[in-house]
Amino acid sequence: MPEAIAYAIGSATGSFSRTTIQRREPGPTEVLFDIVFAGICHSDIHTARGEWGPAIYPLVPGHELAGVVRQVGSEVTKFAVGDRVGVGCFVDSCGSCEQCEAGLEQFCEGEGGTIWTYNCLGRDGLPTAGGYSTCITVEQDYVLRIPDSIPLDQAAPLLCAGITLYSPLKHWQAGPGKRVAIVGMGGLGHMGVRIAAAMGAEVAVISQTMSKEADGRKFGATEYYATSEPDTYKKLRKSFDLIVSTVSGDLDLNKLLGCVKVDGTLVDVGLPEHPVPLRVSMLTSARRSLAGSQIGGIAETQEMLDFCAEHGLAAQVEVISGEDINEAYDKVVASKVRYRYVIDTATF
Ligand SMILES: [Zn+2]
Numbered sequence: 033m034p035e036a037i038a039y040a041i042g043s044a045t046g047s048f049s050r051t052t053i054q055r056r057e058p059g060p061t062e063v064l065f066d067i068v069f070a071g072i073c074h075s076d077i078h079t080a081r082g083e084w085g086p087a088i089y090p091l092v093p094g095h096e097l098a099g100v101v102r103q104v105g106s107e108v109t110k111f112a113v114g115d116r117v118g119v120g121c122f123v124d125s126c127g128s129c130e131q132c133e134a135g136l137e138q139f140c141e142g143e144g145g146t147i148w149t150y151n152c153l154g155r156d157g158l159p160t161a162g163g164y165s166t167c168i169t170v171e172q173d174y175v176l177r178i179p180d181s182i183p184l185d186q187a188a189p190l191l192c193a194g195i196t197l198y199s200p201l202k203h204w205q206a207g208p209g210k211r212v213a214i215v216g217m218g219g220l221g222h223m224g225v226r227i228a229a230a231m232g233a234e235v236a237v238i239s240q241t242m243s244k245e246a247d248g249r250k251f252g253a254t255e256y257y258a259t260s261e262p263d264t265y266k267k268l269r270k271s272f273d274l275i276v277s278t279v280s281g282d283l284d285l286n287k288l289l290g291c292v293k294v295d296g297t298l299v300d301v302g303l304p305e306h307p308v309p310l311r312v313s314m315l316t317s318a319r320r321s322l323a324g325s326q327i328g329g330i331a332e333t334q335e336m337l338d339f340c341a342e343h344g345l346a347a348q349v350e351v352i353s354g355e356d357i358n359e360a361y362d363k364v365v366a367s368k369v370r371y372r373y374v375i376d377t378a379t380f
């Protein structure tokens with residue numbers, strides 16, 4: 033069986049250390065690929081630290097994987113050895129329920145549901161292990177093709193951060209003539225600005241402070257606002273057709289809803305940890321919608337990668353070594369990363 037070097041955490045209060053894990057020998061329709069880079073998503077941190085409930089330890093997180101195919105099963109038709117590939121937040125689903133048939137595998141309603149890339153039980157009954165490792169075996173239908181023009185380190189974060197923003201921006205029709213605000217300028221937010229601008233929308237950033245304004249404008253925003261300034265919400269009343277919030281900390285939904293135009297939508301993809309109070313009159317007074325969205329299906333993820341290649345988009349990353357993961361987690365929580373840490377598995 034293929035062996036992978038990995039970084040695992042042993043408990044919610046533990047820290048990451050180097051270890052080895054076993055991967056499956058690829059079955060007839062599976063692909064074994066060498067992971068070259070793996071992004072660090074804030075979800076990895078919430079999961080590893082037990083903030084979203086008990087995790088399966090030892091845990092190898094990582095759901096932004098980019099690499100190169102090492103070996104393919106005898107019936108694999110979609111990929112060949114040497115292809116540049118990626119895997120995002122899930123590695124399997126039932127393939128036959130209504131949601132899977134509609135290309136919404138992230139909402140699989142079949143037995144076992146969506147099989148997440150880590151902290152989940154696979155079809156073989158064993159815990160899944162994610163991208164902080166040197167290789168992985170995945171069913172070909174859940175593997176994405178990374179366009180040649182996108183460097184692998186900058187491609188990795190597209191597999192979660194990219195699709196998490198692309199999917200709602202497309203679903204709620206960001207484009208020419210639409211005013212879109214992205215709340216939060218982190219790993220998710222910076223991709224949201226780039227993608228919404230490439231879709232042709234007029235893009236504003238709503239951040240806590242003005243400290244990332246120059247970057248926001250470079251990414252394609254034409255307006256930048258700080259919630260720390262007292263009159264921001266008043267100034268932005270009924271300003272946007274669509275607001276996408278990427279904030280995972282405490283969020284004032286009612287104030288943000290006030291910035292949405294009549295018939296507009298506020299979409300949350302940031303998953304605040306605590307329940308958020310909602311004043312329903314903020315919806316009724318302007319026929320506003322409040323919605324959520326979670327990554328995207330396989331076909332849409334491929335579409336997003338191709339869109340990014342076509343428009344010259346990728347993530348802005350800082351490449352780190354395996355030994356840096358513990359420190360990187362603290363820096364992500366402190367919003368010190370610009371804008372995604374990506375682990376170079378060659379350092380394992
Ligand atoms: Zn993620």
Ligand SMILES: [Zn+2]
Binds near residue numbers: 128130132133139141
């Ligand atoms: Zn399904």
